Amino acid sequence: MVREATARRHIEATSALANDLGQRLRAARQEQGMTLAALAGDDFSRSYLSLIELGRSRPSLSALSILASRLDLPISYFLDGSQGAQELVRELALDQAEVAIRQLQAGEALRILASIDDPAHAGPRLLYLRGWALTTNGQRREALPVLHEGLQSLAKRDDVHLRIHIHYQLSRALYELSNVDEAIFHIRKALNLAIETEQDDALVGMITVSLGHHLFVQGRFDDALAHYDRARELFGRVNDLDSLAAVYAGLSRVYQHKDDLQQAVRYSRMSVAMYDAHHNQENAAHELNNVAARLADLGKLDEALGFAEEAVERSLAAASTDEEALARTTLAAIILERGDRAGAKAEAERALAVIGTESPLAQADAWVVLAKLADQEGDYEVSDTLFQQALEMLQEHGHAARFRDISLVYSLTLQERGNTELALMYALAAANERPANRR
Numbered sequence: 001m002v003r004e005a006t007a008r009r010h011i012e013a014t015s016a017l018a019n020d021l022g023q024r025l026r027a028a029r030q031e032q033g034m035t036l037a038a039l040a041g042d043d044f045s046r047s048y049l050s051l052i053e054l055g056r057s058r059p060s061l062s063a064l065s066i067l068a069s070r071l072d073l074p075i076s077y078f079l080d081g082s083q084g085a086q087e088l089v090r091e092l093a094l095d096q097a098e099v100a101i102r103q104l105q106a107g108e109a110l111r112i113l114a115s116i117d118d119p120a121h122a123g124p125r126l127l128y129l130r131g132w133a134l135t136t137n138g139q140r141r142e143a144l145p146v147l148h149e150g151l152q153s154l155a156k157r158d159d160v161h162l163r164i165h166i167h168y169q170l171s172r173a174l175y176e177l178s179n180v181d182e183a184i185f186h187i188r189k190a191l192n193l194a195i196e197t198e199q200d201d202a203l204v205g206m207i208t209v210s211l212g213h214h215l216f217v218q219g220r221f222d223d224a225l226a227h228y229d230r231a232r233e234l235f236g237r238v239n240d241l242d243s244l245a246a247v248y249a250g251l252s253r254v255y256q257h258k259d260d261l262q263q264a265v266r267y268s269r270m271s272v273a274m275y276d277a278h279h280n281q282e283n284a285a286h287e288l289n290n291v292a293a294r295l296a297d298l299g300k301l302d303e304a305l306g307f308a309e310e311a312v313e314r315s316l317a318a319a320s321t322d323e324e325a326l327a328r329t330t331l332a333a334i335i336l337e338r339g340d341r342a343g344a345k346a347e348a349e350r351a352l353a354v355i356g357t358e359s360p361l362a363q364a365d366a367w368v369v370l371a372k373l374a375d376q377e378g379d380y381e382v383s384d385t386l387f388q389q390a391l392e393m394l395q396e397h398g399h400a401a402r403f404r405d406i407s408l409v410y411s412l413t414l415q416e417r418g419n420t421e422l423a424l425m426y427a428l429a430a431a432n433e434r435p436a437n438r439r
Contacts (some may be wrong), residue, residue: 021064024078028071039070097129106137112161124153124162132169140173147173158353160197164190168207171214174266178219178360178397185210205234205243210214219400225254245271249287252294257401264294285323289330296334304334306346319370325355325362345373360397364390368406375413404430 029039036046043066044289051057059067064078093116100109110133113126134143154163167190183246191207193199212227228250231243252267258292271287292307311327328351335416336344348369372384387410394403411426 013359019296021059021078022053022055025049025067028073029075031316032071034071037356039067041070093341094125094129097133101129101133101136104136105256106133109133110137124157124159124364126164127153128162128166128169129164131173135169135173135176138412140177143173144170160193162200164193164197164203164207167193171210175210175214175217178399180214180398184211184214184218200236202243205231205247208234209243209247209250212247216250216253216401217399219404221254221257221401224250245287249290252287252290261294261298263350265291265298268294281314281318282320282323285311285318285320288314289323289327292327292330292334296330296337297358301334305338306332308334321354322359324361324368325351325359328354329362329365329369332366336369336372341373341376344369348373361395361399361402364393364399364402364406367393368409370411371410380417383395383413 018046029036036049040046040049044063048057049067052059053108056317068074068078093112097109097112100106100112100421109129113130113133127146129146131143131150134140134146145164150166150168151163154166167186171183171187171190174180187207187210191204191211194204194207208227209231212224212231215227216224228247232247232251248267248271252264252271255261255263255267268287268291271283271290288307292304292311295301295307296306308327308331312324312331315323328347332344332347332351335347348366351362351366355366366391367386369410371383371390373385374380374386387406389404390406391410394406407426407430411423411430414420414423414426
C-alpha cells in the first residue's frame with residue numbers, strides 16, 4: 001500500500017509538472033508570435049509540441065533546452081516554482097556531471113555533484129557518478145565506499161542497468177588498485193547481469209574486454225584470448241572503433257605471451273590505427289609502446305626505437321605521466337640493447353622521476369634496466385637489489401605475467417655470472433610462480 005501510494009503521488013506530481021510546463025511553453029510561444037511549426041523546426045513534430053502544450057507529454061531535459069533556446073529563454077523559466085521542478089534540476093545536474101566525466105573533467109563533475117541540493121533524493125545515480133568521477137580522478141580508494149553504498153541503495157530498486165554500471169566501476173577501481181581477484185568478482189557480476197537482461201552489444205562488449213584484461217593480468221592467457229575474441233565480435237556489430245582498438249590491444253598482449261610476435265605486432269598496429277582515428281593520444285601512446293617492445297623482442301631495434309620515441313611524444317601530448325613512464329622504460333631498455341649505457345640510464349631515471357604512486361609496472365621495468373646496467377658494470381649487489389625490488393613489487397601487485405618475465409631475465413643474468421643454484425630457483429619461479437594478489 002505504501003509503495004502504491006508513493007507511485008500515485010509520483011504520477012500526480014509528474015502530471016502537474018507536465019501541465020505547468022505545457023502552459024508556460026504555449027504562453028511563451030504565443031507571446032513571441034511563433035507558430036508551432038516554427039518552434040518545432042527540424043527537431044520536433046508539431047503534434048509532439050501540441051501534446052506538450054496540452055500537458056499530455058513531458059519533454060526530456062535536452063528537448064526542453066532546445067525549445068528554451070529557440071524562445072530565447074533560460075531553461076529555469078519552465079521549471080522555477082513548478083511542482084517537481086527540483087527533481088528536474090537534480091536530474092539536469094546529474095546529466096551535466098556525467099557529460100563532464102565523459103569529457104575527462106572529473107574535477108568539474110565532482111564540483112557539480114557536490115552542488116546538488118538534497119543529495120539523498122538524487123539516489124543511487126549520484127553515488128554511481130561520484131564513484132566514477134573519483135576513480136577517473138585517481139581517487140580509487142575513496143571511490144570504493146561510495147560505489148558500495150550505491151549498490152546497497154539499489155537493493156530495493158529494479159534498476160539493472162545502473163547496477164551493471166556500478167559493478168563495472170567497482171571492478172575498474174579495484175583493478176587499478178591491483179586487487180585483481182575482487183575486480184574479477186565484480187566484472188563477472190556485471191557481465192552476467194548484462195547477458196541475462198539482454199543489454200546492448202556495446203555494453204556487453206565493454207564488460208567482456210575488461211574481463212579479458214583482468215584475466216590477462218592473472219596470467220590466464222587462453223581465457224583472456226577467448227574474451228577478446230568475443231568482444232571483437234560484439235564491437236564489430238556496433239562499429240565501435242575505440243572499443244575494437246582496446247580488443248586488439250588485448251589480443252596483441254596475449255599473442256606476445258604465446259611467443260607469436262608477428263601477430264602481436266599486427267594487432268598492436270591495428271589498435272594504434274584505430275586510436276589515431278579518434279585522436280586518443282593516451283591510448284595511442286600505450287599501443288605505440290607495446291609495438292616498440294614487441295619489435296625489440298624481434299630484434300628490430302632501429303624500428304623499435306622510433307616507436308618508443310613516438311610513444312613518449314604521445315604521452316607528453318596527453319599529459320599522462322603513467323604512459324610517459326612506461327614509454328621511457330621501454331625506450332631505456334631499447335637504448336641499452338643498442339649499447340648506449342649512459343642513454344639507457346638517463347631514460348630509466350627520467351621514468352622513475354615521473355612515475356606516479358600507482359605505476360608498479362613502470363617502476364619495476366625501470367629498476368630492471370638499472371639492474372642490467374649495474375650487472376654490466378660488475379656491481380652485483382646493486383643489480384641483485386634492484387631485480388629483487390622489481391620482483392617484490394610485481395608480486396605485491398599481482399602482476400603474474402610480468403613477474404614471470406623478469407624472473408626469467410634475472411635467472412639468465414645469474415646463470416651468466418655462474419650462480420647456477422640461484423639461477424635455477426628463479427627459472428622455477430618463472431615457470432611455476434603465480435604471485436599472490438594483494439592490495
